[in-house]
Amino acid sequence: MLRSGGATDVGLVRSNNQDQFLVTDVLCSVADGMGGHAAGEVASLTAIEALRVAFEADVTADGLAQAVRNANRAVWDRAQEQRDLRGMGTTITAVALVTENDDDVLAVVNVGDSRAYLLRDGNLDQLTEDHSVPEELRRAGRLSPSEAATHPQRNVLTRALGVDPEVEVDCFMVTPYQGDRLALASDGLFNEVDHTEIARVLRTEPDPVKAAQELVRLAREGGGNDNITVVVVDVADDDGRSHRASSTLTATPAAPADAATPPARFRPAPPPPATSPPSPARKATPQNPPRRSGPRVTLRAVFFLFALLAVLGGALGAIGWFARAGYFVGEEDGEVVIFKGRPDGLLWFEPTVADRTGVLLDEVRASRRPDIESGREASSLADARRFVDNNLAPTTTTIPVTTDSTVTTVTTVTAPAVAPPVSSGQPTAAAP
Numbered sequence: 001m002l003r004s005g006g007a008t009d010v011g012l013v014r015s016n017n018q019d020q021f022l023v024t025d026v027l028c029s030v031a032d033g034m035g036g037h038a039a040g041e042v043a044s045l046t047a048i049e050a051l052r053v054a055f056e057a058d059v060t061a062d063g064l065a066q067a068v069r070n071a072n073r074a075v076w077d078r079a080q081e082q083r084d085l086r087g088m089g090t091t092i093t094a095v096a097l098v099t100e101n102d103d104d105v106l107a108v109v110n111v112g113d114s115r116a117y118l119l120r121d122g123n124l125d126q127l128t129e130d131h132s133v134p135e136e137l138r139r140a141g142r143l144s145p146s147e148a149a150t151h152p153q154r155n156v157l158t159r160a161l162g163v164d165p166e167v168e169v170d171c172f173m174v175t176p177y178q179g180d181r182l183a184l185a186s187d188g189l190f191n192e193v194d195h196t197e198i199a200r201v202l203r204t205e206p207d208p209v210k211a212a213q214e215l216v217r218l219a220r221e222g223g224g225n226d227n228i229t230v231v232v233v234d235v236a237d238d239d240g241r242s243h244r245a246s247s248t249l250t251a252t253p254a255a256p257a258d259a260a261t262p263p264a265r266f267r268p269a270p271p272p273p274a275t276s277p278p279s280p281a282r283k284a285t286p287q288n289p290p291r292r293s294g295p296r297v298t299l300r301a302v303f304f305l306f307a308l309l310a311v312l313g314g315a316l317g318a319i320g321w322f323a324r325a326g327y328f329v330g331e332e333d334g335e336v337v338i339f340k341g342r343p344d345g346l347l348w349f350e351p352t353v354a355d356r357t358g359v360l361l362d363e364v365r366a367s368r369r370p371d372i373e374s375g376r377e378a379s380s381l382a383d384a385r386r387f388v389d390n391n392l393a394p395t396t397t398t399i400p401v402t403t404d405s406t407v408t409t410v411t412t413v414t415a416p417a418v419a420p421p422v423s424s425g426q427p428t429a430a431a432p
């Protein structure tokens with residue numbers, strides 16, 4: 001027989017509580033939602049409700065693991081249906097009393113970084129493994145426990161419900177003995193209250209509800225940087241098993257078994273307990289740096305986003321450089337003009353006027369006009385000006401004029417001189 005109680009609190013920093021907990025006669029759970037606005041609350045509530053319903057249909061260890069997979073699918077489906085819920089997710093940790101081979105056992109399941117602890121014979125052990133970046137590194141021997149506890153990426157989960165259509169579920173079996181006490185907690189507890197302090201409260205406060213409330217209170221005192229949720233589960237009666245065996249803690253995969261369906265009753269997270277205004281952080285409790293207040297994301301999504309932005313930025317830069325790299329001699333409103341850019345433009349990079357020549361297109365030799373009309377490309381502004389000077393220079397005609405006694409040569413300019421570039425300061429070409 002189990003006797004359980006829970007407490008939850010928004011903490012001192014967050015504006016809403018995205019944690020949820022469930023306490024029934026045979027099933028207890030904690031979920032810590034993530035996602036912008038109300039998405040985190042939707043994720044954790046959806047998961048807890050789906051877990052409860054699915055477990056009622058199959059109250060075995062396998063049934064509990066399957067219930068977590070159903071909860072994952074429920075959160076995933078909800079996120080796909082509703083645009084503003086995209087990317088939401090949640091952790092889940094649950095313990096259930098199930099019957100395996102005609103014996104009562106406790107099945108513990110976990111996805112994410114909420115935790116299940118077991119207090120037995122006065123010693124507190126963490127049953128679950130956190131699915132977070134620093135904890136994976138610690139298990140691989142690449143970080144020390146203290147480095148993992150203060151790692152800046154300890155909010156980044158490697159596994160959560162709702163972020164993929166399928167999820168891997170950790171499942172542990174615990175043979176219960178009278179006097180055993182389990183605690184389920186969101187990271188808002190153990191990021192603020194150290195292991196020794198959690199063990200002390202669980203050892204000294206006999207009432208599960210009061211023990212949960214006291215742990216929540218200590219987490220607020222320790223900083224309250226996140227939502228805090230604790231569920232305490234006591235093994236009140238083990239049918240005399242504790243007389244028969246020494247302490248046993250196994251962590252083996254769940255095996256299928258049949259069991260009668262016990263009643264289960266859903267109890268949503270109650271309003272935060274009335275607490276006094278936050279007091280200064282206690283010196284006895286190590287305080288961790290403030291937690292990021294935004295939604296948590298998976299490491300894979302962060303890498304993907306950065307890679308995508310880098311590729312897009314690089315491509316746009318290259319196109320922009322290419323589009324604005326050259327010059328050409330073209331025509332605008334009948335005037336020969338030097339443009340910067342590409343003759344037909346490129347994407348939204350339109351050519352711009354770099355210099356006006358003062359030469360009218362009509363005055364350009366007919367054989368040169370198609371070249372100008374299609375845009376005669378040049379490698380630089382100087383190159384473009386050279387082309388204008390050398391090819392669009394005024395044409396001259398010599399007309400003999402007869403007077404009474406002498407022949408005088410008069411030169412008529414039939415095309416104006418090419419105006420020099422404004423910036424060059426060269427003298428205007430003059431007809432001879």
Ligand code: MG
Nearest residue numbers: 032187188226
């Ligand atoms: Mg949290």
